[in-house]
Amino acid sequence: MAQVLEFKLPDLGEGLTEAEIVRWLVEVGDVVAIDQPVVEVETAKAMVEVPCPYGGVVTARFGEEGAELPVGAPLLTVAVGTAPKAGQPATSVPSGSDSGSGAAEETESSGNVLVGYGTGAPAARRRRVRPAPVTAAVPVVVPAPVPSPASVPVAGAHEARGPVAVVSPLVRKLARQHGLDLHRVVGSGRDGLILRTDVESAIRTADEELSAPAAPVARTASVLAGERVPLRGVRGAVADKLARSRREIPDATCWVDADATELMAARAAMNGAGASAVTPKVSVLALLARVCTAALARFPELNSTVDAEAREIVRLPEVHLGFAAQTERGLVVPVVRDAHSRNAESIGAEIARLTEAARTGKLTPAQLTGGTFTLNNYGVFGVDGSTPIINHPEAAMLGVGRIVPKPWVHQGELAVRQVVQLSLTFDHRVCDGGTAGGFLRYVADCVEQPAVLLRTL
Structure with a gap:
């Protein structure tokens, strides 16, 4: 049976x-x-x-x-x-x-x-x-699912003051934060279960009623019109993290233009001499990531986090390097583990693997957490500079603009060189401008003279 x-x-x-x-x-x-x-x-x-x-x-x-x-x-x-x-x-x-x-x-x-x-x-x-313990299933008779109406706060709904059907503690907390009576919300889940979307819809309805002016009615309708995109899933998590970073971190930004002509020549030589089907080409991002790990070895203050409750700066021994990647589902930051122990080729291979996983939506939570420093290559969008928001709870982020031919004074003469703008956004609690400027200057020196890196290889 x-x-x-x-x-x-x-x-x-x-x-x-x-x-x-x-x-x-x-x-x-x-x-x-x-x-x-x-x-x-x-x-x-x-x-x-x-x-x-x-x-x-x-x-x-x-x-x-x-x-x-x-x-x-x-x-x-x-x-x-x-x-x-x-x-x-x-x-x-x-x-x-x-x-x-x-x-x-x-x-x-x-x-x-x-x-x-x-x-x-x-x-x-x-x-x-590892899942939570699974309750032993028993034979049940389950009716065919029936679409439920959209949930809105309904006057007089659930007048009995007994328990309400809410599974997630997050939903109860959200309702408490906004002073919403869950007894007056109709759940759209099975058997009247109140979901987070029900609470958010009720909150929006209440806010609109409070903020909407009494007149003119026509103007109110035009203000409220437009497409509404829910902040949830990956995009919602990114929004929450960026907002928290902006609230908690007193950040500052410094930047410098660097002549990347020699870096590009060094990359061409590497790929021309050793690239093959077995050893793929080294990307500019991989070289810059290797430069970052060398710079963090000299300026470890920037590979840290702040424990606000203990009022302590925690300097971290390993460099887990995050890199910003734009996907159809929003911005994600995959993390290259133990980047400090990798060479440019190894870092490049890991960046390629994680980028493909990001593109197909197959990144795991473990691959998106635990970063200690972030590299943001916004030059791929065709822009020169940016002041990015630090990836909380990290202490700094290096930004890289596009590499383009520009007039440049080289060896006392005006020449056309490959120029890139580098920017460092840092948590001013972990270091002062001298440390941040020293880090950025070292990165720029490695970009302009890649042989500087030989001392750390």
Whole structure:
């Protein structure tokens, strides 16, 4: 006899409490195997595929693409133990569970992206995060999902002052911060579950009512018109981080123009002499990253963070170098681990690998966190200079503009040289202008005379 088991959105680690459905990988009626990915979701850290711990026939899905679900909300239901049709594999309850219990067994918990259950997955699966303990599933009867109306604060709704259906503590905290009574919010989730989008919608409605002038009505309508883009997922996380950096870090910026002609010639010589299919070409960004690690060895004050509560500057022994990468989902900063122990070729290979993962949306949370210094190549956008916001909780960021031919006095004569503008934005709490200027001057010297680097190689 078939049993219908409910699979809920699991804990994806890294303190994440919710995720947005990006793409369903299965349809109702599809046969799924144990540990097969069934949905792709976007968290505040990265895009992840979520595997189902049950094998069987999908009987229902909950949430349309674009919907935001809290951890613990139902994702889909699976009928297990059904007789397969011709040509279809038999379905089963995950290995190691009692009949009808649906107890799940953890596999390959290593602190990365995916959540895995069961023992029937291939050995060469991707690494996965340790999920929260899975409650033993019991046979349930689940009705077909019905689209819910958009949630708005409704006068008189939920007049009974009992508990409200909210899964995420983040949703309750958000409501408290804005003085919103959750009893007056209609949830759009299953069984009236109040989601974060419901609370945000209620807050927006209340703010608009308070801020909208009484007259003229026509002007009010025109002011409120326009496309609204939710700040959530990766873009929302970036917005929160940048806002925090601007609030907490007293930053300053210094900059200098540098003659990069010799650097470009050195790169051409490297790639002409040793590049091949096995050893790819060294990029300008990789050379600048190597220059950064050499400069940080001389000025370790900039490879640090500030513990505001303890009122201490924490100087970090390793350099984990972040680099800004623009993607369709927004700005991300992948991190090259232990950049201080790598040469330019190794750094370049890692930058290429992480850039491809960023482009395809496959970066893991671990690859986006833990940076100690950031290199921002905004020259790829065709601009010369910028004063970027520091990547909190780091202490500095080196910005690189485009490299373009410009008039330049070289050896006492006017010549056309390849010129780049370099800028350093730094936390003024960790150092003064002398240290910041010394760091930037050393970087510029290495750009103008790459042989300077030979002393540190």
